[in-house]
Amino acid sequence: MGSKRRFWLIKSEPGSYSIADLERDGRTSWDGVRNYQARNFMRDEMAVGDLLLFYHSSTEPTGVAGIGRVFGPAYPDYTAWDANDKHYDPRASKENPVWVMVDVEFVEKFPAVVRLAEMKAAGELDGMLVLKRGQRLSIQPVDEAHFKAVRKMGKRG
DNA sequence: GCCAACGTTGGC
DNA sequence: GCCAACGTTGGC
Numbered sequence: 001m002g003s004k005r006r007f008w009l010i011k012s013e014p015g016s017y018s019i020a021d022l023e024r025d026g027r028t029s030w031d032g033v034r035n036y037q038a039r040n041f042m043r044d045e046m047a048v049g050d051l052l053l054f055y056h057s058s059t060e061p062t063g064v065a066g067i068g069r070v071f072g073p074a075y076p077d078y079t080a081w082d083a084n085d086k087h088y089d090p091r092a093s094k095e096n097p098v099w100v101m102v103d104v105e106f107v108e109k110f111p112a113v114v115r116l117a118e119m120k121a122a123g124e125l126d127g128m129l130v131l132k133r134g135q136r137l138s139i140q141p142v143d144e145a146h147f148k149a150v151r152k153m154g155k156r157g
Numbered sequence: 158g159c160c161a162a163c164g165t166t167g168g169c
Numbered sequence: 170g171c172c173a174a175c176g177t178t179g180g181c
Contacts, residue, residue: 057179058178058179133180134161134179135179136162
């Protein structure tokens, strides 16, 4: 895994959890991820200190709303074996957690959302996963150059 | 609200 | 192990 800091994009519908919520809370558990590829990224590749583009999906406008940081290593997502939880998975148990989560902390909220359309128009973001049609993965690795470019766009407001 | 794209499930 | 059917995601 190494010590090299990685960069990620995490998606959230702001109606359920927004960058403003993270700013208010300071820190939150990124629970409810029920996709194997996304889980593997959290479990195997995310490291404390990794920076995250916080992406608002299914809203207007869609785009990157701010920055977060991985606060702690992956641990079992106990909401998976809570029958009352929205993300309950009957295959999961304390003995066999199946799913994991990480803790995420607030870093910054952009003055204005860096819109998806704006990102598509920026040539420097060519190849970024989130720009690909049909790309539904809720946790995506991001190139350092792409991360920096988006952050710069965000600071401009 | 529509629907394309995708991941997952389950019959065979 | 294939693959059709299904449910979900998420932009538009």
